[in-house]
Amino acid sequence: MRTLRLIGLGWLFQFKQMSRSSFDSFLAILWPIFFGTVAFFMFQQGGDPDALIYAGLGAAVMGIWTATSMAAGTSLQRERWLGTLELLVAAPQHFSLIILPVGLATSTIGVYCMVATILWGRLVFGIELTIEQPLLFALAIPATLLSVGALGFLIAVAFARYRHAWALGSMSEYPVWLICGFLVPLTLLPDWVRPISWLLAPTWGMNAIRDAATGAAPLADIAMCLLLGAAYVVIGVLVTDRVLHAARARASLSLT
Amino acid sequence: MTSLRIFFIGGITAYRGLINWLSPWIFVPSLIVVPIFQILLFVFIGRSAGVQNDEFFAIGNAVQYASVPCLFAMTNAIAGERNQQTLAYILVSPSPRLPLFLGRALPVILNAMFVAAFSLAVTALILRLDIPPSTWAPIAIVIVISTFSCTGLGLICAAVGLRVRETAVLNNVIFGLLLIFTGANVPIEELPGWMQTVANSIPLTHGIQAAREVAQGASLADVDRLLATEFLIGVVYTFVGYQALRFMEHWSRKRASIQIA
Numbered sequence: 001m002r003t004l005r006l007i008g009l010g011w012l013f014q015f016k017q018m019s020r021s022s023f024d025s026f027l028a029i030l031w032p033i034f035f036g037t038v039a040f041f042m043f044q045q046g047g048d049p050d051a052l053i054y055a056g057l058g059a060a061v062m063g064i065w066t067a068t069s070m071a072a073g074t075s076l077q078r079e080r081w082l083g084t085l086e087l088l089v090a091a092p093q094h095f096s097l098i099i100l101p102v103g104l105a106t107s108t109i110g111v112y113c114m115v116a117t118i119l120w121g122r123l124v125f126g127i128e129l130t131i132e133q134p135l136l137f138a139l140a141i142p143a144t145l146l147s148v149g150a151l152g153f154l155i156a157v158a159f160a161r162y163r164h165a166w167a168l169g170s171m172s173e174y175p176v177w178l179i180c181g182f183l184v185p186l187t188l189l190p191d192w193v194r195p196i197s198w199l200l201a202p203t204w205g206m207n208a209i210r211d212a213a214t215g216a217a218p219l220a221d222i223a224m225c226l227l228l229g230a231a232y233v234v235i236g237v238l239v240t241d242r243v244l245h246a247a248r249a250r251a252s253l254s255l256t
Numbered sequence: 257m258t259s260l261r262i263f264f265i266g267g268i269t270a271y272r273g274l275i276n277w278l279s280p281w282i283f284v285p286s287l288i289v290v291p292i293f294q295i296l297l298f299v300f301i302g303r304s305a306g307v308q309n310d311e312f313f314a315i316g317n318a319v320q321y322a323s324v325p326c327l328f329a330m331t332n333a334i335a336g337e338r339n340q341q342t343l344a345y346i347l348v349s350p351s352p353r354l355p356l357f358l359g360r361a362l363p364v365i366l367n368a369m370f371v372a373a374f375s376l377a378v379t380a381l382i383l384r385l386d387i388p389p390s391t392w393a394p395i396a397i398v399i400v401i402s403t404f405s406c407t408g409l410g411l412i413c414a415a416v417g418l419r420v421r422e423t424a425v426l427n428n429v430i431f432g433l434l435l436i437f438t439g440a441n442v443p444i445e446e447l448p449g450w451m452q453t454v455a456n457s458i459p460l461t462h463g464i465q466a467a468r469e470v471a472q473g474a475s476l477a478d479v480d481r482l483l484a485t486e487f488l489i490g491v492v493y494t495f496v497g498y499q500a501l502r503f504m505e506h507w508s509r510k511r512a513s514i515q516i517a
Contacts, residue, residue, distance in 0.1 A: 009273055022425050023492035027429070030432060031432060034432030034433070034436060035432075035435070037436050038435055038436055039301055041436075041442040041446065042307055042442060042445070043305045044305075045305065045307045045446050046305035046307050048305075051305060055334075060504055162281075163281070164279070164282050164285075167282045167286050168284040170290070171286070171289050173290075174290060174296075175293050177297055178293065178297045178300060183301050184297075184300040184301055184304045185304060188300055188303055189300070214413075
């Protein structure tokens with residue numbers, strides 16, 4: 001219970017802090033709208049109304065990854081700049097329990113992006129998204145947020161000793177948009193890309209959300225999404241231990 | 257002679273000093289890998305939507321991505337003085353302002369040219385685009401003019417950056433608007449009328465069109481009107497940016513707010 005409370009309060013604290021940052025919130029909302037707008041124009045030009053709806057959902061979910069990839073890469077560097085990283089590492093709780101809520105908060109910011117992009121598509125491009133299975137849709141979204149947040153956590157700890165982690169975080173934005181099927185069906189990609197897509201939770205999250213919206217069966221995708229999320233957390237904890245051990249042994253946590 | 261020295265040596269020194277954070281650890285992910293993936297992303301969206309061809313998106317996005325160094329580096333090359341607490345020393349110096357500010361644009365243009373040309377070359381190889389070698393030199397000239405034009409816009413951002421703290425947000429927003437309006441991914445004639453009007457008055461639009469025509473075999477003479485328009489737009493934006501910098505300097509002296517934003 002204490003662990004859940006720590007994660008919950010950590011998530012709330014980080015979410016409120018990020019919501020006050022124009023870079024983490026305002027830009028994270030606008031960024032997918034820019035790309036969504038271009039994609040809407042392109043699919044509109046293509047003339048297939050179903051494809052436009054496909055793009056509407058994909059562009060909306062893209063925002064979750066944008067919010068996560070941009071912020072997760074910088075999360076530990078931000079603590080470093082604020083001078084709180086050493087204090088957090090020295091806290092009696094496992095460091096993972098402090099950083100996991102950061103990843104979850106970044107993906108939660110993505111809900112703003114998602115809503116904003118859906119509204120933008122509806123109001124400006126007239127894209128009417130009908131949700132065939134609202135309950136499953138409502139289940140698919142938190143599952144996607146949790147798994148993407150877990151991936152954000154993994155990115156944050158994996159780049160803990162990398163001074164320019166933000167560059168790697170933002171570098172991962174387009175590749176994930178491309179290979180997770182947000183706007184491009186996986187069948188259009190080369191065969192060797194597909195196994196990589198399957199290892200990424202956003203692929204399954206996107207499938208689940210799309211299936212729930214169109215009336216297909218999203219439960220398997222939701223389960224896969226959560227399974228991968230759990231795997232990211234386990235790997236993230238192991239990576240955290242290793243990174244902290246190396247940082248302590250070399251006295252290099254502050255990267256000064 | 258002094259002005260030329262300030263323009264070339266001062267410009268390069270200021271760029272090296274203020275953009276010292278642009279190490280290979282940042283340059284490679286941000287300015288080598290990301291533009292390639294932006295091109296690939298839109299190529300595949302284009303295939304998915306069944307519009308245009310790969311070359312259309314490769315050229316459009318390569319030239320459009322040059323706006324990242326143009327906007328971010330130009331802003332940092334001037335507004336970064338404030339972050340380093342050196343702005344006051346620059347503004348009290350007797351140096352003529354035109355070479356002082358515009359000299360910093362030269363390395364920015366060179367960097368942007370490299371980013372656009374390299375990303376186009378790599379994606380042309382990956383996607384096996386048919387861009388004949390005879391068109392590479394004319395395309396490079398188009399890229400030079402386009403990056404000059406966009407650096408003018410960067411100069412305006414730099415002036416705004418003397419008063420606004422969130423320059424990264426500002427530059428990202430402008431990058432996003434350029435992505436929509438320049439026709440990098442959507443033909444200008446497919447955009448609504450008011451957007452076409454905006455598109456025709458901003459940097460990169462005409463450069464992208466010219467680069468596409470040159471890649472299809474047109475000569476530079478065939479696209480001279482497009483290039484002249486792009487260059488003229490660049491001159492206008494550079495002039496406005498320079499005037500905005502002078503205004504901000506005047507304003508900050510008047511209000512004693514040089515280091516404040």
